[in-house]
Amino acid sequence: MTRTNSLTNRITSAVVTVLLGLSAAACTDSSSGTPKACSGGPVWVEGQGSTEAAGFMRVQTPTSATDVKGAVQSGFQDTTYLISFTAPTADAETFIADLRPEEALRANTPRDSKTYTTITPWSHLGLxxxxxxxxxxxxxxxxxxxxxxxxxxxxxxxxxIQDIGDGRARVYLKAF
Structure with missing residues (x-):
């Protein structure tokens, strides 16, 4: 019985992954690979940016933060808030610690930028x-x-959090 449930879970997961991939592909301009608007899908909320994202997450970017960017996306079920900024690494680490992550930050294995897709792309902010x-x-x-x-x-x-060199880091937060 456990083996059957495991197989069913794997098949279900594969089907969901394929459907999400097709959905993301349908919302991508095939010539440039950039996201495009899809009817009935998530939309970027005009006039809402870093102030609204920081307000929703109840965060205050460090006073040393530069290149602060944000956006709000109204989606199928949830509204997603994005905020990003650069700051001295020590300030970025203090900021992240205040969020109280459930686990230690772990290294991210980079995905292929040519094939990776997401419904809430940071490219909307030029990142x-x-x-x-x-x-x-x-x-x-x-x-x-x-x-x-x-x-x-x-x-x-x-x-x-990305080490961008010269003692600085870029912080990316995505919340719903």
């Missing part, structure tokens, strides 16, 4: 996908799970 970059560490946090009352309405925050 590369952190999953495709070198020297990136990642973690996640579920604020309600760790009883972080400051962020009780935030379901999940995915964290990426």
């Amino acid at each position: 590369p996908e952190p999953e495709t970059e070198q020297r990136v560490r990642t973690a996640s946090v579920c604020p309600p799970c760790i009883k972080d009352e400051r962020r009780a309405t935030v379901q999940s925050i995915t964290i990426f």
